[in-house]
Amino acid sequence: MPVSDNQLVEMFEHVLTLSNVTPSESVAILKSHYSNPRIVDAAFNAAQRLGAKVYGVELPALNPPKAMGNDMTAYCGDTPLTGNKAAQTALEAADLIVDTMMLLHSPEQEQILKTGTRILLAVEPPEVLARILPTLEDKRRVVAAEKVLKTAKKMRVTSAAGSDFTMSLGDYPTVTEYGFADEPGRWDHWPSGFLFSWPNEESANGKLVIDIGDILLPFKTYCRESITLTIKDGFITDITGGFEAEYLRDYMAYFKDPEVYGISHVGWGLQPRAQWTAMGLHDKNDGMCMDARAFNGNFLFSTGPNTEVGGTRKTPCHMDIPLRNCTITLDDEVVVVNAGEVVFPNTLSE
Numbered sequence: 001m002p003v004s005d006n007q008l009v010e011m012f013e014h015v016l017t018l019s020n021v022t023p024s025e026s027v028a029i030l031k032s033h034y035s036n037p038r039i040v041d042a043a044f045n046a047a048q049r050l051g052a053k054v055y056g057v058e059l060p061a062l063n064p065p066k067a068m069g070n071d072m073t074a075y076c077g078d079t080p081l082t083g084n085k086a087a088q089t090a091l092e093a094a095d096l097i098v099d100t101m102m103l104l105h106s107p108e109q110e111q112i113l114k115t116g117t118r119i120l121l122a123v124e125p126p127e128v129l130a131r132i133l134p135t136l137e138d139k140r141r142v143v144a145a146e147k148v149l150k151t152a153k154k155m156r157v158t159s160a161a162g163s164d165f166t167m168s169l170g171d172y173p174t175v176t177e178y179g180f181a182d183e184p185g186r187w188d189h190w191p192s193g194f195l196f197s198w199p200n201e202e203s204a205n206g207k208l209v210i211d212i213g214d215i216l217l218p219f220k221t222y223c224r225e226s227i228t229l230t231i232k233d234g235f236i237t238d239i240t241g242g243f244e245a246e247y248l249r250d251y252m253a254y255f256k257d258p259e260v261y262g263i264s265h266v267g268w269g270l271q272p273r274a275q276w277t278a279m280g281l282h283d284k285n286d287g288m289c290m291d292a293r294a295f296n297g298n299f300l301f302s303t304g305p306n307t308e309v310g311g312t313r314k315t316p317c318h319m320d321i322p323l324r325n326c327t328i329t330l331d332d333e334v335v336v337v338n339a340g341e342v343v344f345p346n347t348l349s350e
């Protein structure tokens with residue numbers, strides 16, 4: 001439901017405080033013409049109320065010729081910042097950047113983070129920002145899960161629908177998202193509450209069944225009939241099913257890039273305030289639907305790029321595919337999700 005300007009400023013003050021913004025710091029508000037002006041204003045006001053030095057960086061939008069739809073997560077790689085050295089310098093000078101235009105996980109973003117600058121992405125609708133306002137408990141839960149994921153050498157995902165998907169882990173880092181950028185060089189996304197890593201190259205194998213009700217982003221559709229993905233040595237080699245499978249095949253083939261079939265980040269949702277049903281209550285252009293990526297107990301699968309963690313796959317096509325009712329096991333013993341229920345960490349408060 002509608003969120004007042006006053007509540008939006010108060011929420012930004014809460015999240016910037018959790019992000020350790022102090023009066024001795026500088027905060028850059030990164031925007032473009034398509035940013036939500038209410039979010040830009042609330043971020044400006046909240047940072048000033050915390051005593052920080054605030055400035056804005058506005059970049060002209062970039063429209064890659066092959067990009068379709070309005071969801072910024074669909075097309076990764078070049079961003080409005082690409083090649084803009086002066087803006088890059090202005091952003092690297094900040095202690096914290098509130099990104100209201102979506103830098104995505106671009107090489108430029110990684111360069112900024114390397115300087116110690118923190119980045120907080122905030123592009124979802126204000127009512128989603130309000131419903132999933134970050135808490136220290138969110139961080140505790142995600143960091144507890146990170147402890148097992150970052151030492152895991154193997155992940156196995158199974159489901160009653162027929163998934164049996166394994167991969168080796170360890171060559172790539174674990175990324176946590178708990179909703180605030182509180183440590184130097186950290187990128188985070190408000191709203192969130194999940195974690196992920198990437199399979200070691202050529203190690204992902206098996207079958208994934210996208211079952212009825214599972215979600216396809218950026219299509220923002222609930223699957224109405226199952227799709228079966230065959231994965232061999234880190235790449236999808238077959239996509240079978242009915243219309244939904246045909247649609248996914250056609251969309252991925254459009255990019256004419258074999259790297260679109262590579263496996264990208266894999267992890268699970270830990271946000272009890274995110275809801276599987278939320279996507280159905282929003283228009284497709286409202287936002288990127290973080291409820292789908294973060295809802296408690298999902299298996300978040302994705303395809304395409306791995307450049308932000310030093311991989312070589314720079315394909316622009318990125319699918320995020322959260323599955324329900326999966327069992328996720330690490331190293332054949334630690335079950336983190338059992339048939340869609342989070343079992344580790346085992347304490348969850350609403």
Ligand SMILES: O=c1ccc(O)c[nH]1
Pocket residue numbers: 073177189192293320
């Ligand atoms: O927060 C996000 C959003 C999109 C994505 O692909 C990863 N994390």
Ligand SMILES: [Fe+2]
Pocket residue numbers: 265302318319320
């Ligand atoms: Fe993703």
